[in-house]
Amino acid sequence: MSHSSQAIQRLPLPYFEDSGRYFCAVRDQGWGIWLDSGRPRQTRGRFDIISAGPKKQLISRDGLTQCHQASGQFSQYSDPWQAIKQELAQQPLAFDSDLPFIGGAMGYLAYDLGRQQEHLCDQTEEDCGLPDLLMGIYEWAVIQDHQQQQSWLVAVPGVCETFLQTLQQNLIQPPRKQEKHFNFNSLKPNLSRNDYLQKIGSIKEYIVSGDCYQVNFAQRFEAAYQGDSLVAYEQLRQALPSQFSSYFETPYGAILSLSPERFLSCRDGQVLTQPIKGTAPRGVNMVEDEHLARELRQSEKNQAENLMIVDLLRNDISKVCVPNSVRVPKLFELESYANVHHLVSSVTGQLDDGENAVDLLAACFPGGSITGAPKIRAMEVIEELENRRRSVYCGSLGYFSFDGQMDTNIAIRTVVANGEKMYVWGGGGIVADSDAESEYQESLTKIGLILETLKQL
Numbered sequence: 001m002s003h004s005s006q007a008i009q010r011l012p013l014p015y016f017e018d019s020g021r022y023f024c025a026v027r028d029q030g031w032g033i034w035l036d037s038g039r040p041r042q043t044r045g046r047f048d049i050i051s052a053g054p055k056k057q058l059i060s061r062d063g064l065t066q067c068h069q070a071s072g073q074f075s076q077y078s079d080p081w082q083a084i085k086q087e088l089a090q091q092p093l094a095f096d097s098d099l100p101f102i103g104g105a106m107g108y109l110a111y112d113l114g115r116q117q118e119h120l121c122d123q124t125e126e127d128c129g130l131p132d133l134l135m136g137i138y139e140w141a142v143i144q145d146h147q148q149q150q151s152w153l154v155a156v157p158g159v160c161e162t163f164l165q166t167l168q169q170n171l172i173q174p175p176r177k178q179e180k181h182f183n184f185n186s187l188k189p190n191l192s193r194n195d196y197l198q199k200i201g202s203i204k205e206y207i208v209s210g211d212c213y214q215v216n217f218a219q220r221f222e223a224a225y226q227g228d229s230l231v232a233y234e235q236l237r238q239a240l241p242s243q244f245s246s247y248f249e250t251p252y253g254a255i256l257s258l259s260p261e262r263f264l265s266c267r268d269g270q271v272l273t274q275p276i277k278g279t280a281p282r283g284v285n286m287v288e289d290e291h292l293a294r295e296l297r298q299s300e301k302n303q304a305e306n307l308m309i310v311d312l313l314r315n316d317i318s319k320v321c322v323p324n325s326v327r328v329p330k331l332f333e334l335e336s337y338a339n340v341h342h343l344v345s346s347v348t349g350q351l352d353d354g355e356n357a358v359d360l361l362a363a364c365f366p367g368g369s370i371t372g373a374p375k376i377r378a379m380e381v382i383e384e385l386e387n388r389r390r391s392v393y394c395g396s397l398g399y400f401s402f403d404g405q406m407d408t409n410i411a412i413r414t415v416v417a418n419g420e421k422m423y424v425w426g427g428g429g430i431v432a433d434s435d436a437e438s439e440y441q442e443s444l445t446k447i448g449l450i451l452e453t454l455k456q457l
Contacts, residue, residue: 006156010152013167019050025170031057033247033249034049035049035399035407037245039241047099047143049144060083060134065079088104102141103140107133110390112390118379125389182454184226189220193440196436207430214305214429214430216427220424229247229415239449239450240449242260243262252419255397261275263408266407270348271351272347273347274346279340282340306332312375317349328347339445339448361406366395393412393425412446413450426442
Protein backbone atom coordinates (compact mmCIF):
# COMPACT_ATOMS: atom_id res chain seq x y z
CA MET A 1 0.00 0.00 0.00
CA SER A 2 1.29 3.44 -0.89
CA HIS A 3 2.26 5.85 1.93
CA SER A 4 -0.03 8.37 0.28
CA SER A 5 -3.01 6.03 0.58
CA GLN A 6 -6.19 7.60 1.88
CA ALA A 7 -9.26 5.86 3.22
CA ILE A 8 -12.38 5.49 1.13
CA GLN A 9 -15.11 7.91 2.22
CA ARG A 10 -18.54 6.61 3.17
CA LEU A 11 -21.64 8.72 3.78
CA PRO A 12 -25.14 7.49 4.71
CA LEU A 13 -27.99 7.94 2.21
CA PRO A 14 -31.76 7.41 2.36
CA TYR A 15 -32.75 3.77 1.79
CA PHE A 16 -35.24 2.96 -0.99
CA GLU A 17 -36.80 -0.45 -1.51
CA ASP A 18 -36.44 0.05 -5.27
CA SER A 19 -32.96 1.16 -6.36
CA GLY A 20 -34.34 2.52 -9.62
CA ARG A 21 -34.70 5.92 -7.95
CA TYR A 22 -30.96 6.15 -7.48
CA PHE A 23 -30.20 4.98 -10.99
CA CYS A 24 -32.53 7.58 -12.53
CA ALA A 25 -30.82 10.25 -10.42
CA VAL A 26 -27.37 9.50 -11.87
CA ARG A 27 -27.89 8.11 -15.38
CA ASP A 28 -27.47 11.51 -17.07
CA GLN A 29 -23.78 11.37 -16.24
CA GLY A 30 -23.28 8.64 -18.83
CA TRP A 31 -22.12 5.03 -18.63
CA GLY A 32 -24.75 4.40 -15.97
CA ILE A 33 -24.62 0.93 -14.39
CA TRP A 34 -26.99 -0.77 -11.96
CA LEU A 35 -25.94 -4.13 -10.54
CA ASP A 36 -29.35 -5.23 -9.37
CA SER A 37 -30.30 -7.90 -6.82
CA GLY A 38 -33.91 -7.91 -8.04
CA ARG A 39 -35.41 -6.47 -4.84
CA PRO A 40 -38.08 -6.22 -3.67
CA ARG A 41 -39.60 -9.03 -5.76
CA GLN A 42 -36.54 -11.28 -5.52
CA THR A 43 -35.33 -11.90 -1.97
CA ARG A 44 -32.15 -13.97 -2.46
CA GLY A 45 -29.89 -11.01 -3.31
CA ARG A 46 -28.69 -8.42 -0.81
CA PHE A 47 -26.79 -5.52 -2.39
CA ASP A 48 -27.48 -3.15 -5.29
CA ILE A 49 -24.56 -1.15 -6.71
CA ILE A 50 -25.18 1.95 -8.82
CA SER A 51 -22.78 4.37 -10.47
CA ALA A 52 -22.20 6.53 -13.56
CA GLY A 53 -19.71 8.98 -15.05
CA PRO A 54 -16.59 6.79 -14.77
CA LYS A 55 -13.18 8.45 -14.56
CA LYS A 56 -11.86 6.07 -17.24
CA GLN A 57 -13.40 3.76 -19.83
CA LEU A 58 -11.94 0.42 -20.84
CA ILE A 59 -12.94 -0.62 -24.38
CA SER A 60 -11.74 -3.81 -26.06
CA ARG A 61 -12.28 -4.57 -29.74
CA ASP A 62 -10.46 -6.67 -32.34
CA GLY A 63 -7.85 -7.85 -29.86
CA LEU A 64 -6.87 -4.37 -28.64
CA THR A 65 -7.91 -2.75 -25.37
CA GLN A 66 -7.85 1.00 -24.85
CA CYS A 67 -8.32 2.94 -21.63
CA HIS A 68 -9.82 6.37 -22.34
CA GLN A 69 -9.68 9.31 -19.93
CA ALA A 70 -11.91 12.38 -19.81
CA SER A 71 -8.98 14.47 -21.09
CA GLY A 72 -9.05 12.56 -24.36
CA GLN A 73 -5.80 10.73 -23.62
CA PHE A 74 -5.76 6.95 -23.79
CA SER A 75 -3.51 4.01 -23.03
CA GLN A 76 -3.40 0.87 -25.17
CA TYR A 77 -3.05 -2.74 -24.06
CA SER A 78 -2.77 -5.98 -26.02
CA ASP A 79 -4.23 -7.99 -23.11
CA PRO A 80 -7.62 -6.95 -21.65
CA TRP A 81 -7.02 -8.73 -18.36
CA GLN A 82 -3.75 -6.88 -17.85
CA ALA A 83 -5.57 -3.64 -18.67
CA ILE A 84 -8.11 -4.22 -15.89
CA LYS A 85 -5.37 -5.11 -13.39
CA GLN A 86 -3.19 -2.12 -14.20
CA GLU A 87 -5.99 0.42 -14.18
CA LEU A 88 -7.28 -0.84 -10.83
CA ALA A 89 -3.78 -0.73 -9.35
CA GLN A 90 -3.36 2.98 -10.12
CA GLN A 91 -5.61 4.05 -7.23
CA PRO A 92 -3.60 4.14 -3.95
CA LEU A 93 -6.29 3.64 -1.31
CA ALA A 94 -6.54 2.31 2.22
CA PHE A 95 -9.18 -0.40 2.53
CA ASP A 96 -11.39 -1.19 5.48
CA SER A 97 -14.95 -1.89 4.41
CA ASP A 98 -17.66 -4.46 4.89
CA LEU A 99 -19.31 -3.30 1.67
CA PRO A 100 -18.99 -5.37 -1.52
CA PHE A 101 -17.72 -2.47 -3.66
CA ILE A 102 -15.86 0.72 -2.80
CA GLY A 103 -15.14 1.93 -6.34
CA GLY A 104 -13.34 0.12 -9.12
CA ALA A 105 -14.20 -1.47 -12.47
CA MET A 106 -17.79 -2.30 -13.48
CA GLY A 107 -19.24 -3.38 -16.79
CA TYR A 108 -19.26 -6.41 -19.04
CA LEU A 109 -16.89 -8.91 -20.59
CA ALA A 110 -18.42 -10.45 -23.73
CA TYR A 111 -18.34 -14.17 -24.46
CA ASP A 112 -16.18 -13.38 -27.49
CA LEU A 113 -13.37 -12.23 -25.20
CA GLY A 114 -13.08 -15.90 -24.26
CA ARG A 115 -12.95 -16.87 -27.93
CA GLN A 116 -9.94 -14.58 -28.37
CA GLN A 117 -8.30 -16.00 -25.27
CA GLU A 118 -8.55 -19.53 -26.66
CA HIS A 119 -7.49 -18.36 -30.17
CA LEU A 120 -10.50 -19.94 -31.89
CA CYS A 121 -10.82 -19.62 -35.66
CA ASP A 122 -13.42 -17.07 -36.78
CA GLN A 123 -16.32 -18.89 -38.41
CA THR A 124 -19.27 -16.83 -37.18
CA GLU A 125 -20.42 -13.33 -38.09
CA GLU A 126 -20.46 -10.52 -35.52
CA ASP A 127 -23.27 -8.05 -36.21
CA CYS A 128 -24.36 -6.68 -32.80
CA GLY A 129 -21.73 -3.96 -33.02
CA LEU A 130 -20.76 -3.87 -29.34
CA PRO A 131 -17.13 -4.12 -28.17
CA ASP A 132 -15.82 -7.29 -26.51
CA LEU A 133 -15.30 -5.46 -23.23
CA LEU A 134 -16.81 -2.28 -21.81
CA MET A 135 -15.89 -1.35 -18.25
CA GLY A 136 -15.77 1.95 -16.45
CA ILE A 137 -13.34 2.79 -13.65
CA TYR A 138 -15.78 4.34 -11.19
CA GLU A 139 -14.60 6.51 -8.29
CA TRP A 140 -17.92 6.42 -6.43
CA ALA A 141 -20.99 4.24 -6.02
CA VAL A 142 -24.33 4.14 -4.29
CA ILE A 143 -24.62 0.91 -2.30
CA GLN A 144 -28.03 -0.30 -1.14
CA ASP A 145 -28.03 -3.07 1.48
CA HIS A 146 -31.53 -4.53 1.31
CA GLN A 147 -30.91 -6.89 4.22
CA GLN A 148 -30.01 -4.07 6.62
CA GLN A 149 -32.20 -1.53 4.76
CA GLN A 150 -29.33 0.94 4.69
CA SER A 151 -27.67 2.90 1.89
CA TRP A 152 -24.33 4.63 1.46
CA LEU A 153 -22.39 6.74 -0.94
CA VAL A 154 -18.82 5.41 -1.12
CA ALA A 155 -16.11 7.30 -2.98
CA VAL A 156 -12.40 7.90 -3.31
CA PRO A 157 -11.18 10.90 -1.29
CA GLY A 158 -12.37 14.29 -2.50
CA VAL A 159 -15.37 13.01 -4.49
CA CYS A 160 -18.03 12.37 -1.84
CA GLU A 161 -19.03 15.89 -0.79
CA THR A 162 -19.09 17.23 -4.34
CA PHE A 163 -21.26 14.44 -5.62
CA LEU A 164 -23.54 14.15 -2.59
CA GLN A 165 -25.13 17.55 -3.25
CA THR A 166 -25.84 16.69 -6.90
CA LEU A 167 -27.26 13.31 -5.94
CA GLN A 168 -29.57 14.78 -3.30
CA GLN A 169 -30.82 17.44 -5.71
CA ASN A 170 -31.54 14.87 -8.41
CA LEU A 171 -33.46 12.67 -5.97
CA ILE A 172 -35.74 15.61 -5.21
CA GLN A 173 -36.08 16.69 -8.84
CA PRO A 174 -34.93 14.30 -11.61
CA PRO A 175 -32.52 15.99 -14.04
CA ARG A 176 -34.76 15.65 -17.09
CA LYS A 177 -37.77 13.77 -18.33
CA GLN A 178 -36.86 10.48 -19.93
CA GLU A 179 -38.64 8.92 -22.87
CA LYS A 180 -41.35 6.82 -21.27
CA HIS A 181 -41.93 4.34 -24.04
CA PHE A 182 -40.34 1.27 -25.54
CA ASN A 183 -41.63 -0.76 -28.46
CA PHE A 184 -40.23 -3.20 -30.97
CA ASN A 185 -41.10 -4.98 -34.17
CA SER A 186 -41.66 -8.74 -34.17
CA LEU A 187 -38.67 -10.78 -33.04
CA LYS A 188 -37.19 -13.04 -35.68
CA PRO A 189 -35.07 -16.11 -34.91
CA ASN A 190 -31.79 -16.62 -36.73
CA LEU A 191 -32.62 -20.33 -37.10
CA SER A 192 -35.75 -22.09 -38.26
CA ARG A 193 -37.09 -24.89 -36.08
CA ASN A 194 -35.76 -27.47 -38.56
CA ASP A 195 -32.32 -25.84 -38.63
CA TYR A 196 -32.23 -25.88 -34.84
CA LEU A 197 -33.16 -29.57 -34.71
CA GLN A 198 -30.55 -30.44 -37.35
CA LYS A 199 -27.82 -28.64 -35.42
CA ILE A 200 -28.78 -30.53 -32.25
CA GLY A 201 -28.34 -33.68 -34.35
CA SER A 202 -24.85 -32.54 -35.40
CA ILE A 203 -23.88 -31.91 -31.76
CA LYS A 204 -25.09 -35.37 -30.76
CA GLU A 205 -22.95 -36.87 -33.54
CA TYR A 206 -19.90 -35.07 -32.14
CA ILE A 207 -20.74 -36.41 -28.67
CA VAL A 208 -21.24 -39.99 -29.87
CA SER A 209 -17.91 -39.85 -31.73
CA GLY A 210 -16.15 -38.78 -28.52
CA ASP A 211 -15.37 -35.18 -29.48
CA CYS A 212 -17.10 -33.80 -26.39
CA TYR A 213 -19.55 -34.68 -23.62
CA GLN A 214 -21.78 -31.64 -23.65
CA VAL A 215 -22.27 -28.53 -25.80
CA ASN A 216 -24.28 -25.48 -24.85
CA PHE A 217 -26.13 -24.37 -27.98
CA ALA A 218 -28.26 -21.23 -28.46
CA GLN A 219 -30.42 -19.48 -31.01
CA ARG A 220 -30.77 -15.71 -31.31
CA PHE A 221 -33.79 -13.49 -31.87
CA GLU A 222 -33.61 -9.90 -33.12
CA ALA A 223 -35.94 -6.97 -33.72
CA ALA A 224 -35.78 -3.26 -34.46
CA TYR A 225 -36.83 -1.16 -31.44
CA GLN A 226 -37.58 2.42 -30.49
CA GLY A 227 -37.62 4.22 -27.15
CA ASP A 228 -35.90 4.05 -23.78
CA SER A 229 -34.34 0.68 -22.92
CA LEU A 230 -34.57 1.53 -19.20
CA VAL A 231 -38.38 1.40 -19.55
CA ALA A 232 -37.99 -2.14 -20.90
CA TYR A 233 -35.59 -3.10 -18.10
CA GLU A 234 -37.85 -1.80 -15.34
CA GLN A 235 -40.71 -3.91 -16.71
CA LEU A 236 -38.51 -6.97 -17.11
CA ARG A 237 -37.20 -6.81 -13.55
CA GLN A 238 -40.81 -6.79 -12.33
CA ALA A 239 -41.72 -9.85 -14.40
CA LEU A 240 -38.45 -11.76 -14.02
CA PRO A 241 -36.75 -10.67 -10.77
CA SER A 242 -33.29 -12.26 -10.52
CA GLN A 243 -30.50 -11.73 -8.01
CA PHE A 244 -27.72 -11.24 -10.59
CA SER A 245 -29.52 -8.75 -12.82
CA SER A 246 -27.94 -5.62 -14.26
CA TYR A 247 -28.62 -2.66 -16.49
CA PHE A 248 -25.68 -0.96 -18.21
CA GLU A 249 -25.96 1.83 -20.78
CA THR A 250 -23.13 3.31 -22.83
CA PRO A 251 -22.85 5.15 -26.16
CA TYR A 252 -22.48 1.72 -27.78
CA GLY A 253 -25.83 0.45 -26.50
CA ALA A 254 -27.51 -0.99 -23.43
CA ILE A 255 -27.36 -4.38 -21.71
CA LEU A 256 -30.48 -5.62 -19.91
CA SER A 257 -29.57 -8.75 -17.96
CA LEU A 258 -32.06 -10.72 -15.86
CA SER A 259 -29.59 -13.41 -14.91
CA PRO A 260 -30.29 -15.88 -12.10
CA GLU A 261 -26.72 -17.24 -12.30
CA ARG A 262 -23.60 -16.15 -10.47
CA PHE A 263 -20.40 -16.90 -12.34
CA LEU A 264 -17.61 -16.09 -9.88
CA SER A 265 -17.27 -14.13 -6.68
CA CYS A 266 -14.13 -13.51 -4.66
CA ARG A 267 -14.18 -11.96 -1.20
CA ASP A 268 -11.18 -12.01 1.16
CA GLY A 269 -9.66 -14.70 -1.03
CA GLN A 270 -12.71 -16.98 -0.80
CA VAL A 271 -13.82 -18.10 -4.27
CA LEU A 272 -17.39 -19.14 -5.11
CA THR A 273 -18.94 -20.24 -8.39
CA GLN A 274 -22.58 -21.39 -8.69
CA PRO A 275 -23.32 -23.08 -12.02
CA ILE A 276 -26.89 -23.63 -13.20
CA LYS A 277 -27.47 -26.76 -15.23
CA GLY A 278 -30.88 -28.38 -15.38
CA THR A 279 -34.07 -26.47 -16.20
CA ALA A 280 -37.81 -27.16 -16.07
CA PRO A 281 -40.78 -24.84 -16.72
CA ARG A 282 -43.05 -23.64 -13.91
CA GLY A 283 -46.47 -25.27 -13.66
CA VAL A 284 -49.81 -23.56 -14.24
CA ASN A 285 -50.94 -24.54 -10.71
CA MET A 286 -49.27 -25.62 -7.46
CA VAL A 287 -49.73 -29.36 -8.04
CA GLU A 288 -48.22 -29.27 -11.52
CA ASP A 289 -45.47 -26.93 -10.35
CA GLU A 290 -44.42 -29.26 -7.52
CA HIS A 291 -44.51 -32.22 -9.90
CA LEU A 292 -42.21 -30.45 -12.40
CA ALA A 293 -39.84 -29.41 -9.62
CA ARG A 294 -39.70 -32.95 -8.23
CA GLU A 295 -39.05 -34.40 -11.69
CA LEU A 296 -36.18 -31.96 -12.20
CA ARG A 297 -34.64 -32.74 -8.81
CA GLN A 298 -34.78 -36.48 -9.50
CA SER A 299 -33.69 -36.33 -13.15
CA GLU A 300 -30.53 -38.41 -13.64
CA LYS A 301 -29.91 -36.69 -16.98
CA ASN A 302 -29.96 -33.20 -15.43
CA GLN A 303 -27.86 -34.30 -12.46
CA ALA A 304 -25.28 -35.79 -14.83
CA GLU A 305 -25.16 -32.52 -16.83
CA ASN A 306 -24.79 -30.49 -13.67
CA LEU A 307 -22.03 -32.73 -12.31
CA MET A 308 -20.13 -32.49 -15.62
CA ILE A 309 -20.02 -28.69 -15.33
CA VAL A 310 -19.17 -28.83 -11.61
CA ASP A 311 -16.13 -30.96 -12.49
CA LEU A 312 -15.15 -28.50 -15.23
CA LEU A 313 -15.38 -25.54 -12.85
CA ARG A 314 -13.48 -27.37 -10.12
CA ASN A 315 -10.69 -27.80 -12.63
CA ASP A 316 -10.88 -24.13 -13.77
CA ILE A 317 -10.73 -22.54 -10.34
CA SER A 318 -8.03 -25.00 -9.23
CA LYS A 319 -5.66 -23.18 -11.63
CA VAL A 320 -5.55 -20.19 -9.25
CA CYS A 321 -6.58 -21.71 -5.90
CA VAL A 322 -4.57 -23.23 -3.07
CA PRO A 323 -4.02 -26.94 -3.85
CA ASN A 324 -6.71 -29.18 -2.34
CA SER A 325 -8.81 -26.18 -1.21
CA VAL A 326 -11.56 -26.67 -3.82
CA ARG A 327 -14.82 -28.05 -2.39
CA VAL A 328 -18.42 -28.67 -3.53
CA PRO A 329 -20.57 -27.77 -0.49
CA LYS A 330 -23.88 -27.79 -2.43
CA LEU A 331 -24.91 -30.08 -5.28
CA PHE A 332 -28.15 -30.06 -7.31
CA GLU A 333 -30.05 -27.54 -5.17
CA LEU A 334 -33.45 -26.52 -6.53
CA GLU A 335 -34.00 -22.79 -7.15
CA SER A 336 -37.32 -21.53 -8.53
CA TYR A 337 -37.86 -18.36 -10.55
CA ALA A 338 -40.83 -16.67 -12.19
CA ASN A 339 -40.67 -18.82 -15.33
CA VAL A 340 -38.42 -21.81 -14.58
CA HIS A 341 -36.96 -24.16 -11.97
CA HIS A 342 -33.18 -24.66 -11.98
CA LEU A 343 -30.65 -27.05 -10.45
CA VAL A 344 -27.79 -25.04 -8.91
CA SER A 345 -24.52 -26.25 -7.39
CA SER A 346 -21.82 -24.38 -5.45
CA VAL A 347 -18.05 -24.81 -5.84
CA THR A 348 -15.65 -23.02 -3.47
CA GLY A 349 -11.90 -22.54 -3.10
CA GLN A 350 -9.19 -20.39 -1.51
CA LEU A 351 -7.34 -18.04 -3.88
CA ASP A 352 -3.63 -18.84 -3.96
CA ASP A 353 -0.92 -16.36 -2.96
CA GLY A 354 0.07 -14.13 -5.86
CA GLU A 355 -3.28 -14.53 -7.61
CA ASN A 356 -6.08 -11.95 -7.64
CA ALA A 357 -9.71 -11.70 -8.72
CA VAL A 358 -8.82 -10.70 -12.29
CA ASP A 359 -6.56 -13.77 -12.60
CA LEU A 360 -9.44 -15.91 -11.31
CA LEU A 361 -11.91 -14.64 -13.89
CA ALA A 362 -9.36 -14.96 -16.71
CA ALA A 363 -8.61 -18.57 -15.71
CA CYS A 364 -12.28 -19.54 -15.87
CA PHE A 365 -13.65 -17.35 -18.67
CA PRO A 366 -16.09 -17.96 -20.27
CA GLY A 367 -18.14 -19.95 -17.78
CA GLY A 368 -18.29 -23.70 -18.25
CA SER A 369 -22.05 -23.82 -17.70
CA ILE A 370 -22.56 -21.97 -21.01
CA THR A 371 -19.88 -23.68 -23.10
CA GLY A 372 -19.92 -27.40 -22.37
CA ALA A 373 -17.21 -29.96 -21.74
CA PRO A 374 -14.40 -30.20 -22.52
CA LYS A 375 -14.55 -26.44 -22.75
CA ILE A 376 -12.35 -25.60 -25.73
CA ARG A 377 -13.76 -28.35 -27.96
CA ALA A 378 -17.30 -27.32 -26.98
CA MET A 379 -16.47 -23.70 -27.89
CA GLU A 380 -15.19 -24.85 -31.28
CA VAL A 381 -18.48 -26.66 -31.93
CA ILE A 382 -20.43 -23.55 -30.85
CA GLU A 383 -18.33 -21.47 -33.24
CA GLU A 384 -19.09 -23.88 -36.08
CA LEU A 385 -22.85 -24.25 -35.53
CA GLU A 386 -24.15 -20.94 -34.16
CA ASN A 387 -24.82 -18.51 -37.02
CA ARG A 388 -24.00 -15.31 -35.14
CA ARG A 389 -21.60 -14.13 -32.44
CA ARG A 390 -22.86 -14.30 -28.88
CA SER A 391 -21.62 -10.81 -27.99
CA VAL A 392 -22.45 -10.09 -24.33
CA TYR A 393 -24.73 -13.15 -24.10
CA CYS A 394 -22.98 -15.87 -22.04
CA GLY A 395 -20.27 -13.39 -21.08
CA SER A 396 -20.31 -11.71 -17.66
CA LEU A 397 -21.42 -8.47 -16.01
CA GLY A 398 -20.14 -7.43 -12.62
CA TYR A 399 -17.46 -5.59 -10.68
CA PHE A 400 -13.85 -5.62 -9.56
CA SER A 401 -13.56 -3.46 -6.44
CA PHE A 402 -10.41 -1.47 -5.63
CA ASP A 403 -10.01 -3.63 -2.49
CA GLY A 404 -9.78 -6.88 -4.45
CA GLN A 405 -13.39 -8.09 -4.17
CA MET A 406 -15.23 -9.31 -7.26
CA ASP A 407 -18.66 -10.59 -8.22
CA THR A 408 -19.89 -11.46 -11.72
CA ASN A 409 -22.89 -13.07 -13.35
CA ILE A 410 -23.31 -15.34 -16.35
CA ALA A 411 -25.13 -13.13 -18.85
CA ILE A 412 -28.06 -15.39 -19.65
CA ARG A 413 -31.67 -14.08 -19.92
CA THR A 414 -29.96 -11.03 -21.39
CA VAL A 415 -31.07 -8.47 -23.97
CA VAL A 416 -28.47 -6.54 -25.97
CA ALA A 417 -29.73 -3.26 -27.48
CA ASN A 418 -27.34 -1.37 -29.77
CA GLY A 419 -29.50 1.70 -30.37
CA GLU A 420 -31.23 0.28 -33.45
CA LYS A 421 -31.77 -3.42 -32.86
CA MET A 422 -32.30 -5.61 -29.83
CA TYR A 423 -31.07 -9.18 -29.52
CA VAL A 424 -32.01 -11.97 -27.12
CA TRP A 425 -30.75 -15.57 -26.98
CA GLY A 426 -32.07 -18.85 -25.63
CA GLY A 427 -30.34 -22.20 -25.44
CA GLY A 428 -29.32 -25.15 -23.32
CA GLY A 429 -26.80 -27.91 -22.73
CA ILE A 430 -26.91 -30.79 -25.21
CA VAL A 431 -25.77 -34.28 -24.15
CA ALA A 432 -25.88 -37.71 -25.77
CA ASP A 433 -29.46 -38.52 -24.72
CA SER A 434 -30.91 -35.03 -25.30
CA ASP A 435 -34.22 -34.95 -27.15
CA ALA A 436 -33.92 -32.34 -29.91
CA GLU A 437 -37.56 -31.20 -29.75
CA SER A 438 -37.41 -30.84 -25.95
CA GLU A 439 -34.21 -28.81 -26.22
CA TYR A 440 -35.84 -26.55 -28.80
CA GLN A 441 -38.82 -25.97 -26.52
CA GLU A 442 -36.54 -25.30 -23.54
CA SER A 443 -34.71 -22.60 -25.50
CA LEU A 444 -38.08 -20.89 -26.05
CA THR A 445 -39.18 -21.36 -22.42
CA LYS A 446 -36.07 -19.60 -21.14
CA ILE A 447 -36.77 -16.40 -23.06
CA GLY A 448 -40.58 -16.68 -23.27
CA LEU A 449 -41.32 -14.42 -20.31
CA ILE A 450 -38.86 -11.79 -21.59
CA LEU A 451 -40.63 -11.69 -24.94
CA GLU A 452 -44.12 -11.64 -23.44
CA THR A 453 -43.20 -8.81 -21.09
CA LEU A 454 -41.69 -6.68 -23.84
CA LYS A 455 -44.76 -7.21 -26.03
CA GLN A 456 -46.92 -5.60 -23.34
CA LEU A 457 -45.00 -2.31 -23.43
